[in-house]
Structure formats: structure tokens, C-alpha cells
Amino acid sequence: QAFSGAHRDRQVGVAKQLFSAMGIARDDKDMRQDWVLRGFRQFDAPVCIIVTYDRVLDGSDDTPFDCGAVATALVNAAWSRGLGAVINSQGIMQSPxxxxxxxxxxxxxxxxxxxxxWPDETFPANAVVSERKSVEEATVFVGFDN
Known part of the structure; x- marks a missing residue:
């Protein structure tokens, strides 16, 4: 997905972090392409979960939230059992x-x-922590005392 502004800056920033951690030079098109293909292969994980929703619900404001809640619950359940989980869009870019x-x-x-x-803690990309907005920047709390 093509983002713009601060969203694009964060997207590019995490790509730079990943490529740096993996030792992939900016001009190394073969290694960059290999990384992209690895994402399409779900990072070679043994299991891929595809989150879907009924087409009838398309356009509802609730649907993306509900899918996010399902994905979060699945990831938390996996982590609680020592499994690794990566939510990504790259694995579904070829939806057909x-x-x-x-x-x-x-x-x-x-x-x-x-x-x-099973996570590989020694894999360099797994040490990358992407930049996120703070809770204060992304949330408005109403009715709470400071």
C-alpha cells in the first residue's frame, strides 16, 4: 500500500532498519528482492493464518476493528505459548x-x-523495533483525571 507523509516516513524508516540489520545495501537489488519474496512466503513460517471477513460486511466501520481484534487475540495466544507471529500485508498482496x-x-x-x-531470536530482522506513535499521540482519553 502506498502511504504518504508521516506514514510513508515510518514505512521507509522500518525498511531502512530491516535492510541495515540484514546487511542489505541500498543498491543490492537481488538481496532486496529476496527479502520481498521472503515476505510473500510468510517469512518461511510453517503456518499462515489468513484473516477474512464476509463480503456483506464490507464498508462497515466495525469490520477492520473486529479483524484487528481477532489478529491481536491470535498473536497474543501464540506468544503465550512461545510461538512467534507476524501480522503482515505482504503475504496477501497476491490475493487471487x-x-x-x-x-x-x-x-x-x-x-x-x-x-x-517458532521464532529465531538470532535472525537479525527480529531485533528491529519499528517506530510507533505514543499512546498519547494516537488516543484521546475523555473522563479521566490526569
């Missing part, structure tokens, strides 16, 4: 291929993919 391979019905919209497996 994913749909066919996973047997996902046409009445379902593919929202996200979650790579699931």
Missing part, C-alpha cells in the same frame, strides 16, 4: 493466488495474513 491456494470462498474478503512459527 492466496484465495486459490487456501480455498477461500469468493464471498470472503481477505484482510491480513499472520505468519506463525
Amino acid at each position: 493466488v492466496v484465495r486459490e491456494h487456501a480455498g477461500i470462498a469468493d464471498d470472503q474478503i481477505i484482510m491480513k495474513s499472520i505468519a506463525l512459527g
Whole structure:
């Protein structure tokens, strides 16, 4: 997805962090392409969960929130059992291929993919922590005393 402004800056920033951690030079197109393909392969995880929703719900403000809650619950459950999980969009960028391979019905919209497996703590990319807005920047609290 093409972002702009601060969102694009964060997207580029995490890419730079990842490539630096992996020792991938800016001009090394082969290694950069290999990294992209690894994302399409769900980072070679043994399991891929595809989060979908019923097409009837498309356009509802609740649907993305609900899918996010499901993804968060799945990731937290995995982590609590020592598994690693990565929520990503790259794994579903070729939705027709994913749909066919996973047997996902046409009445379902593919929202996200979650790579699931045993984490490799020594893999350099796993040490990267992406920049996030603070809770104060992303949330408005009403009715709470400071």
C-alpha cells in the first residue's frame, strides 16, 4: 500500500532498519528482492493464518476493528505459548493466488495474513523495533483525571 507523509516516513524508516540489520545495501537489488519474496512466503513460517471477513460486511466501520481484534487475540495466544507471529500485508498482496491456494470462498474478503512459527531470536530482522506513535499521540482519553 502506498502511504504518504508521516506514514510513508515510518514505512521507509522500518525498511531502512530491516535492510541495515540484514546487511542489505541500498543498491543490492537481488538481496532486496529476496527479502520481498521472503515476505510473500510468510517469512518461511510453517503456518499462515489468513484473516477474512464476509463480503456483506464490507464498508462497515466495525469490520477492520473486529479483524484487528481477532489478529491481536491470535498473536497474543501464540506468544503465550512461545510461538512467534507476524501480522503482515505482504503475504496477501497476491490475493487471487492466496484465495486459490487456501480455498477461500469468493464471498470472503481477505484482510491480513499472520505468519506463525517458532521464532529465531538470532535472525537479525527480529531485533528491529519499528517506530510507533505514543499512546498519547494516537488516543484521546475523555473522563479521566490526569
